[in-house]
Amino acid sequence: MSIARHLKQASLALFIVSSAAALQSAYAAGTEAGTSISNTASVNYSVGGVAQTPINSSAATFVVDRRIFLSVVAITPSPTELAATVPAAVGVVRTFRITNTSNRPIGFRFTPTNVGSDNFDLANLAVRVDSAAGQPIASFTPxxxxxxxxxxxTVAMLAADQSTTVFVLADVPGTAANTQSATVNLQAISIEPTTLNVGAVGADIVQTAGADTAGIDTVFGDAGRDGTESTTNVYTVSSATLGVTKSATIISDPFNNTSNPKAIPGAVVEYAIAIANTGAxxxxxxxVTDALNANTAIATGAYSGNxxxxxxxxxxxxxxxxxxADADGCSVASGTLTIAGASRPSIPAGQTATVRFRVTIN
Known part of the structure; x- marks a missing residue:
């Protein structure tokens, strides 16, 4: 490859990087819309070698128009948000950052929607805006x-080059399973700003059609040239996944005791209910509930007297x-064994809880 070609490619790469940087810089707020820019030209001249009085042009004046530009960025879910994403959970939060890089304050309204190409749909999608109002300064965490x-x-007004946090709340269906995910799309629509104490939502901003006017025109500078931006965030279910097995072991019988016992009347049988959590x-x-067979009766005192x-x-x-039937939550009533109340175990991810009890064959 020739040196000239190397130089040409290097120059092209430099141009692309420089152009990208220039575009990024151009999307900063810049001169505020409504700013009047005016200047006058001055002409100096002489006649017959004698300097004459300079003459000035009339002022050329124009008003800086409004350029609408914004961004919506998804924030990685916090550990608290991830832990809350379980089947049947209500009001699970995902977080977004909204930035106004227009050259004038604007407001925003929002539309959250389910994205169809995932495992399940979220219910009761709602938007909430981060606010320090009503919170002591020391307790407010942006x-x-x-x-x-x-x-x-909605965001009534957001100054140029300022950001705010927006939350999407959603309910996870009870049918969602561990590792399944749902995607939510948040669209931010630019609206005319209103003062913070005004309840009415500003109208959607409209781009100025036709030729430049003497007033403040509006130009959409966002990617779609429509005054909106959107992005997605994901709800991935982290749930417990339980599997249960039950086994029976003959412990003793009246004739063989514990040596090769048989399941004959009077024999003692131990049941083991194993509950495995293979979830996250x-x-x-x-x-746990277990309806005992009518041909058996609970045996007592097998486990340290319990x-x-x-x-x-x-x-x-x-x-x-x-x-x-006492305060420990365990009971056998009407032929059904129940593990409830304080005796209910918690089973960590990857672990198993085993409930054992013994019965006598009638």
Missing amino acids: GTYDGATDTAT VPAQQVG DIEIAVSGGGGTTTCTAA
Whole structure:
């Protein structure tokens, strides 16, 4: 390859980088719309070698027009937001940053929508705008959703080159499964600004048609040349996924005791209900019910003097409870064993809880 060709390619690359930088710089707010720019030309001359009085032109004056430019950026979900994205969760938050790079204050309204090419649709999509109003200064954390004070649904006015945080709230369907995802699109539409104490939403900004006027015209500078921008954020479900198996082991019978016992009347059988959590987050307050066969009766005192044992793997510990209807939450009533109340285990991701109890064959 010739030196000239190398130089040509290098120059082209430099031109592209320089052009990109120039465009980025051009999209800063710049001179404020409505600014009047005026100047006058002066002409000096002489006649017969004698300087004459300079003459000045009339003033050339024009008004800087309004250029609408904005950006919408998705913020990576926080650990709190990720942890809240579980089946049947209500009002799960995703965060967006809205920036006004127009050369004049404008407002914004918003449209959140489901994107169709994902695993499920979110319900009750709503927009809330971050606000310090009503919060003590020391307790306000910008960019963090506060349901008590972040109640506005539009941005009445945002100064040039300023940003604000907008939240999309959505309900996750109960049918959503672990690792499934839904995508939400947030569209920001530029509107005429209003003062912060005005409840009415400004009208959508309209681009000026035809030739330049003497007033402040409006030009859309955004990518679609329509005064709007949008982007997406994702709700990925992190849920517990439970699987349950039940097994029976003959412990003893009246004739063989514990040596090769058989399932004959009077024999003691231990049931083990294994609940495995193969999901991404803990399953909390896991309750169990088990309708005992009419040909069996609960055996008592098998586990350190108590009737039921609950063991959680991975360091979750082992507890016992009684079959009596008392404060421990375990009971056997009307032929049904129930694990409820304080005895309900929490099962960490990747761990198993095993409920054991024994019955006697009638």
